[in-house]
Amino acid sequence: xxxxxxxDLVKKDWWLYxxxxxxxxxxxVAALGLCFKxxxxxxxxxxxxxxTALVIVACMLPMSAIVNERKKQHLPFVMxxxxxxxxxxxxxxxxxVGMFLMPWLVLVAATVALIEVRGFLPxxxxxxxxxxxxxxxxxxxxxxxSALVGESEGWTIxxxxxxxxxxxxxxxxxxxxPGLMELAKGNTPVWxxxxxxxxxxxxxxxxxxLGLTFLLQSxxxxxx
Amino acid sequence: MNxxxxxxxxxxxxxxFFSLNRIHLQVPEGQIMGxxxxxxxxxxxxxxxxxxxxxxxxxxAFVLGRRMPDEQIAxxxxxxxxxxxxxxxxxxxxxxHLRFIASMFPGWDNAYAQVLLKRFGLQAEQVVRGLSHxxxxxxxxxxxxxxxxxxxxxxxxxxxxxPVARHEVLRxxxxxxxxxxxxxxxxxxxxxxxxQISDTITFIDRGRIIDSMDKxxxxxxxxxxxxxxxSGERLPALPGIIGVRQEGRLAILTANxxxxxxxxxxxxxxxxxxxxxxxxxxxxxxxxxERSRVDCGEExxx
Numbered sequence: 001x002x003x004x005x006x007x008d009l010v011k012k013d014w015w016l017y018x019x020x021x022x023x024x025x026x027x028x029v030a031a032l033g034l035c036f037k038x039x040x041x042x043x044x045x046x047x048x049x050x051x052t053a054l055v056i057v058a059c060m061l062p063m064s065a066i067v068n069e070r071k072k073q074h075l076p077f078v079m080x081x082x083x084x085x086x087x088x089x090x091x092x093x094x095x096x097v098g099m100f101l102m103p104w105l106v107l108v109a110a111t112v113a114l115i116e117v118r119g120f121l122p123x124x125x126x127x128x129x130x131x132x133x134x135x136x137x138x139x140x141x142x143x144x145x146s147a148l149v150g151e152s153e154g155w156t157i158x159x160x161x162x163x164x165x166x167x168x169x170x171x172x173x174x175x176x177x178p179g180l181m182e183l184a185k186g187n188t189p190v191w192x193x194x195x196x197x198x199x200x201x202x203x204x205x206x207x208x209x210l211g212l213t214f215l216l217q218s219x220x221x222x223x224x
Numbered sequence: 225m226n227x228x229x230x231x232x233x234x235x236x237x238x239x240x241f242f243s244l245n246r247i248h249l250q251v252p253e254g255q256i257m258g259x260x261x262x263x264x265x266x267x268x269x270x271x272x273x274x275x276x277x278x279x280x281x282x283x284x285a286f287v288l289g290r291r292m293p294d295e296q297i298a299x300x301x302x303x304x305x306x307x308x309x310x311x312x313x314x315x316x317x318x319x320x321h322l323r324f325i326a327s328m329f330p331g332w333d334n335a336y337a338q339v340l341l342k343r344f345g346l347q348a349e350q351v352v353r354g355l356s357h358x359x360x361x362x363x364x365x366x367x368x369x370x371x372x373x374x375x376x377x378x379x380x381x382x383x384x385x386x387p388v389a390r391h392e393v394l395r396x397x398x399x400x401x402x403x404x405x406x407x408x409x410x411x412x413x414x415x416x417x418x419x420q421i422s423d424t425i426t427f428i429d430r431g432r433i434i435d436s437m438d439k440x441x442x443x444x445x446x447x448x449x450x451x452x453x454x455s456g457e458r459l460p461a462l463p464g465i466i467g468v469r470q471e472g473r474l475a476i477l478t479a480n481x482x483x484x485x486x487x488x489x490x491x492x493x494x495x496x497x498x499x500x501x502x503x504x505x506x507x508x509x510x511x512x513x514e515r516s517r518v519d520c521g522e523e524x525x526x
Contacts, residue, residue, distance in 0.1 A: 008324075008328050016313060016315070016316070072311055073310060073311040074311055074312070074313055076277075076307055076309055076310040077310045077311065077312060077313075079275075079277055080300070080303075080304075080305040080306070080307075080310065080368075081300065081328065082296075082297045082298075082328075083297065083300070084276065084293070084296055084297050087297065221278070222277075222279065223277050224272060224277045
């Protein structure tokens with residue numbers, strides 16, 4: 001028998017944690033509705049709500065799908081199946097990233113569409129919205145990596161606290177970068193070199209943390 | 225494959241406070257081996273190594289002819305593994321677990337799974353969170369048995385079960401044993417459970433295999449001799465005797481290679497044989513552990 005069960009494990013996670021995805025997407029969509037219907041204040045509240053929904057998913061998913069699986073002793077059950085640590089890690093990364101991307105893609109697309117259609121923010125803010133919404137994705141990948149490699153609730157909480165604190169610092173640094181905020185006030189989205197570098201940096205951290213997680217997991221000698 | 229379902233050759237693993245000391249363990253195909261050891265003896269470490277979950281520091285491990293941990297995926301298709309520290313997903317039903325495993329294993333026997341569901345008093349609609357410990361263990365065994373694996377590895381499966389649940393689990397395992405091609409490795413610190421189903425027994429203590437033998441041979445060869453000794457005399461440990469405890473004129477000897485000539489030999493030295501008693505597996509196990517610890521220079525309480 002040579003069939004891989006990786007995909008079975010991915011489907012299992014998506015089924016087990018489907019409520020997380022539905023609730024977070026629904027919360028995000030409700031926030032979008034608030035942005036769409038309300039005035040300026042409601043728009044700001046809605047934007048914060050969207051970001052918060054993504055931050056919560058970024059924390060909750062690794063905690064439920066990885067830390068609790070180990071803590072509640074489901075991991076020995078999974079590892080009794082025809083799967084190696086490498087395959088388990090691949091399945092976990094694919095299922096987790098997939099689960100995170102569902103609400104994330106919906107909310108990013110809707111946010112961009114909202115700015116384009118509703119116009120409660122200048123269209124020049126679209127690149128900034130993408131950059132800001134990429135931050136929870138970066139945090140999610142770092143927390144997921146810590147949960148898998150660290151194998152403990154403590155490491156995962158530490159990574160969560162570090163990421164959640166860093167979002168505000170990242171916002172602050174972007175806001176203080178000379179010339180960038182002026183672009184956000186423009187009527188057309190402009191992707192200049194600086195903005196592209198920031199996006200590339202975020203994508204680099206995402207790819208790097210996922211790759212490093214896979215590498216470190218593959219080298220583990222003791223898994224349970 | 226060389227006819228061995230499990231073949232551990234000089235396998236060692238070092239932790240900060242525990243070492244598995246280059247153990248050799250062979251389980252031929254079709255055999256039911258009981259692995260008995262006290263808590264912390266190395267049973268679970270041994271089993272994790274042969275499941276590929278822990279990599280040995282030295283030695284070679286082969287399971288169903290596959291080298292572990294490198295070929296663990298191929299090997300695990302034919303291994304049914306259940307351990308005391310394994311839990312099903314609490315929020316899901318028994319039926320969901322059945323479908324999950326059935327979708328992966330082409331050899332899944334759904335008719336047998338339904339028979340086991342009934343026999344174990346389980347219902348597919350039951351949520352795991354609502355099951356008792358005994359029901360959870362039975363559900364776990366059901367998932368393993370209905371896969372029809374060539375090798376069953378059970379790490380303390382009866383721990384924490386009430387007597388009725390334990391009886392049901394052991395009865396099912398006994399039924400499984402009728403399939404002569406199936407090999408079972410059953411670890412426990414409960415000698416009574418192991419005695420019921422095993423043909424071969426291996427004792428492990430402090431990371432060392434201290435004895436391994438056919439179960440009937442253990443029961444045949446081990447005896448306890450109660451002797452009355454002339455006052456002032458001390459009895460020697462003749463060959464075949466591994467323990468002598470003497471208080472005043474009463475001596476209790478433990479033999480691991482008993483033969484009737486032994487009693488005659490002590491009688492010829494002036495002792496009077498009061499009784500020759502058979503030993504239970506638990507007594508044999510305890511005596512074996514004590515002897516092993518004495519051999520290693522540790523003090524053992526009388």
